Amino acid sequence: MKNEKYNIAIIGAGAAGMIAAGHAAELGSRVVLLEKNQHAGRKLLITGKGRCNITNADNDLRRMISMFGKNGRFLHHAFGRFSNKDVVEFFENHGLRTKVERGMRVFPASDNAQKVVDCLMKYLKDNNADVKFGSPVEKIITSINSRNKTRIEKVVLRNGEEIIADNFLFASGGKSYPRTGSTGDAYKWLKQIGHTVIEPNPALTPIIVRENVVKQLAGLVLKNVEISLWQTRKLDSRFGEALFTDNGLSGPIVLDLSKNIGKNMADGLKIRIDFKPTLDYPTLHRRIQRDLDEQNNRHFKNSLNKLLPMKLIPVIIELSGIKEDKKANEVTKIERKRLAQLLKCFELSVKGLVGFEAAIITSGGVDLKEVDRKTMKSKVIDNLYFAGEILDIDGPTGGYNLQVAWSTGYLAGAMNFGSEDS
Ligand SMILES: Cc1cc2nc3c(=O)[nH]c(=O)nc-3n(C[C@H](O)[C@H](O)[C@H](O)COP(=O)(O)OP(=O)(O)OC[C@H]3O[C@@H](n4cnc5c(N)ncnc54)[C@H](O)[C@@H]3O)c2cc1C
Structure with missing residues (x-):
């Protein structure tokens, strides 16, 4: 079965995939978001005990970045482009009121993570992003381009449907809380196509x-x-x-x-x-x-x-x-x-x-040395981008990990439009 061609195909409708798809569509790209579950954001719904600690309101971005240890350096550009302040502004502008609690943790004023997912779904709909639920990606097909670089030609869903796109964004998460859909599927494809995956381990357990x-x-x-x-x-x-x-x-x-x-x-x-x-x-x-x-x-x-x-x-x-x-x-x-x-x-x-079944986050993932921090583009595969927990970055509790998903997702979503200040 063949399908229409998209500018961007995004794998995973978690925090990173949703914001990336919405932003890409907002900028004018033809986007498809592929999610194995029947609903978006299953993990988002259980964040912050169902209240979703969206981000941390620390106004010192350097201090925020220092919370991620040495790999935090990778985040300077992404956090600069779409900061914690921008995240709050984004949600407020899209109808989600927020509040700040102890430890500068930001939550929806409703204390309801579902409202965050609803807000993102509306963002996707308003910008005409195509969202396909019940669509697990099972295979990726690559080819070699004229510059002798590997590129992804298409991905194949479990039902055999092929999704063709100019660019692909892997936002399929890590391995923690696998019952939410984050089962580390992308790691094996990445290894097959020459990416280094730092050994994933359960963290914040x-x-x-x-x-x-x-x-x-x-x-x-x-x-x-x-x-x-x-x-x-x-x-x-x-x-x-x-x-x-x-x-x-x-x-x-x-x-x-x-x-x-x-x-x-x-x-x-x-x-x-x-x-x-x-x-x-x-x-x-x-x-x-x-x-x-x-x-x-x-x-x-x-x-x-x-x-x-x-x-x-x-x-x-x-x-x-x-x-x-x-x-x-x-x-x-x-x-x-x-x-x-x-x-x-x-x-x-x-x-x-x-283990992973109760870990808040996965440490390890795509080696940051192989990703351009200004665009989230792979340095190994010509038309591949990354966002969110799939990357080798993990922070403490307090809204830090979702900020990574929002910032890297937003940046990757702008892939066809360059990074304005890069
Ligand atoms: C219990 C819990 C509470 C947390 N609370 C907070 C919090 O309050 N604040 C905070 O900052 N962080 C929190 N975190 C961490 C945060 O949820 C994650 O860092 C964040 O959700 C990662 O987003 P992501 O989009 O990268 O990945 P995910 O949210 O894991 O999304 C990946 C998506 O990809 C889909 N997918 C995977 N493989 C495929 C495939 N082959 N085909 C199609 N789709 C696929 C999955 O089904 C999933 O929907 C919490 C985590 C847990 C487990």
């Missing part, structure tokens, strides 16, 4: 610990805690929100800490939770004493309600070794010290990381 005690705590959200990672010395430490899972810990600060845990990391890695980071030891000790004094004749087990969340109390009591039916005012100084110690330094041993 929940951490698995050895202690069974976490099962009892599963679902407990910890606000304003400090969690640090240790291996003979402190490797990293974060303040904010975390969450106990069935087999370990998750939540924003844990995900960010996980990047320190390589897959071959030696044993002996410990996590320490400080449940009361704003109180130093003496202050916490005095606070415990005051609470126990106030409770007077009550049982010790009923005297911690003001200090700790309910779910944590039985665990802390058991670990403290203090008899739960002891009278509050009979708890000794040594016992109070032990309690303070537990609250300041609740130690767990790291067993490993959850």
Whole structure:
């Protein structure tokens, strides 16, 4: 089956593919967007726990870029062309009101990721981009052009339909959360056509610990805690929100800490939770004493309600070794010290990381050395472009990763019109 010819065929209707397709169509290109799912933006819908942390409002672009480590340098041009401010302006101009929360994280005012997807779908429709759902690309067909360079001739869908275009943009994402459609399909095609793919690894993942005690705590959200990672010395430490899972810990600060845990990391890695980071030891000790004094004749087990969340109390009591039916005012100084110690330094041993199935982002991907940072064009294949998570860039939580998708997608979408300031 043969089809009409497009200027640009884009694979993947995620954040990067949608913005790229909309912008390309807006600029006048004939665009087709190919998505294997029956709907666009399945991953977008689960971002920010269904609220979609669209970007980060940091007004210092250099600092923002520094959050991506050494590969961040690749982003200077893309962030300059379509910055976090431009992203907010784009969505506001297209009818999506936004708000800024703690940590400069930007969300839709509606707290609803669906509104972000709807907004992008409208952008595509208004600009007449052709969107084909239920269209998994299974094969790419290449040829050699007159300059002896490989080019993509067409891509073939599962149903045999061939999509022919002048240029192709791979925005098919990484390998994380494969149930959203991001299954790393493009990596094998890329290797076949001579691109280098830096080994993809799960990043920003929940951490698995050895202690069974976490099962009892599963679902407990910890606000304003400090969690640090240790291996003979402190490797990293974060303040904010975390969450106990069935087999370990998750939540924003844990995900960010996980990047320190390589897959071959030696044993002996410990996590320490400080449940009361704003109180130093003496202050916490005095606070415990005051609470126990106030409770007077009550049982010790009923005297911690003001200090700790309910779910944590039985665990802390058991670990403290203090008899739960002891009278509050009979708890000794040594016992109070032990309690303070537990609250300041609740130690767990790291067993490993959850894999791609629960990783927020994929580290690794298309080698940035083989991509022109001013256009997102491949340096290996004549008519191929990239955008989004498929690239070897990953940042922390806080809206950074979607900013990569928007900026690189927007830039790649302008492919037929040059980069105005390049
Ligand atoms: C649970 C979770 C929460 C997150 N929260 C945030 C957040 O709040 N803020 C933030 O900045 N980042 C967040 N991220 C990261 C962010 O979602 C990604 O970085 C971003 O969505 C990547 O966009 P993308 O368009 O490059 O890829 P994707 O969103 O992965 O889109 C790729 C698309 O390509 C399609 N596709 C793949 N292969 C094929 C094929 N062969 N044929 C056709 N289509 C194909 C897929 O179905 C998919 O729709 C979160 C990630 C997860 C998993």
